Amino acid sequence: MEVTLAPGGASRLDKALHEALSDQAPELSRARLQALMAEGAVTRDGQAVMAGSARAAPGLYLIEIPAPAPAEPQAQDIPLTILFEDAHLIVLDKPAGMAVHPGPGRTDGTLVNALLHHCAGSLSGVGGVARPGIVHRLDADTSGVMVAAKTDQAHQALSKLFAAHDIERAYIALVRGAPRPERGRVETRIGRSQHDRKKMAVLTNGGRVAITDYALEGVWGPQERPLAARVRCTLQTGRTHQIRVHMASLGCPVLGDPVYGSGAPAGAVREAMAEAGLGRQALHATVLGFVHPVTGERLRFESALPADMAALQQALTKKIA
Template identity: 50%
Template structure:
């Protein structure tokens, strides 16, 4: 959605306003301190104005929302600034998000003015899309956060930093403002935002602790699936360890992502011969049925409980990142949801 800005249509209206709130947004005046002299304009403004990321500043420059002390519109992000120079930055009001806000219950683990950590249930889609126009996490977040969303890229919406598949449950962090979104995205790209998952898999991986590395790309035999590919694809690495084994049939494993590729854990565990229980895409063994040879190790009366599990038994149990406002490392944990825990408890009783 393009950003709405009356400043593009009427420079005089912008120039004549006072510092602070206007009918269309906020104007901020900023003077270059001595230690910022010689910096690029976009970097200096992002450092000097709270709540604005560098990419957001660049977008404002492109739209003509920045003027120097003479009233001249400045659009070049690479312009070198001088100590004492003054700039006026007009920040349009965040536009309403297109998705509808819906009052859908959320399991909120943590919330402040910058971020929100939620425990997403299985069955909830993250983004509205064809086939899932509403009832998504975004719809729920819009209702939950309301006016506390200050706008991501000029639109009043939650900043989704990473996703979970519809039927994967667990922890997600969401940004509530532009600067938090930018900081968390950088951590995600730099692989300093750590995510840990637990999954119930068929069989017991050997060795019990290891690293799976293999490029992930679109499957050549089924375009709906991803696969470990020998040519092309994107680098992917997953660390795993067996938390608990249940005979030879099943194991509870913990996986830590070094990269973030589509279906990464599901693809990697299937690639080493230990697909996730209930996985509709990657969970069929060589015998053409869920669990393959591993399922035969379960007692006949109990086998269907696992073979027929209705979703991939995968849960994001841990999340670690640097708080975008304080820089402090924060850690969150989420217990296994009832459906996966019930399977684990049942195995303990066998």
């Protein structure tokens, strides 16, 4: 879509474009134009203009409006590592980098897209059109074991198990430093950060109770001041980013965490991360156990460390005595 602004119009660019497009594209609000600018989708004479508050300069503006995203996720033939499957549910080992369901900025390539193809119409609709079958989530850059429901009956029963915390869930985290004491329980309240609404935080008031049991499984560096450690975390609750927030609250954030990993690790640790090619938080859901919601069978699944975290452990051992 093209529009030409003449000299002497509205002073703000977003206002000028909105007025100039009022007949051609009345559906484009100023807020939508601002969002398109922030995405680099508005150019003037071939150069991106990013700020709607900037003074409107005369010239030819090109506005690229992306095609609307489909209302419902589309089935995609994406390989899955399946640990268990029957008529009621499916347990799989999610790779790092795969989002669980579509969201802002990510409309495909998710676990939901893969499940829609694999299950071919047999997937619980309780989660809604955007999240069919999804009972719980892992962050996109957290790998490991997950369960999804194929029937509404299984979905509702699994949801009750998760709500009652009657699920065995253990994670392996590679962290900066090491927690003290070596074994313990972190019990806090977690909610949205008052300073950054995109982050979670430990709160004094509000939020929800969050409980993580942890145990130190190994350290790299001096015992009195380790540079990095392997920690097993067992969830007693399941809050958003719970382990990442709790480890950071202990002063040992998960290595590679772009959100909660404040402060750089030691040089040898950084070198090990680079050698291992770690491009995400070093967090892996290693155990998932529960009672089958239909058959009553006790199920328990384990997933070995993925290649990048295993390589990081080897690199840490090689570089740090």
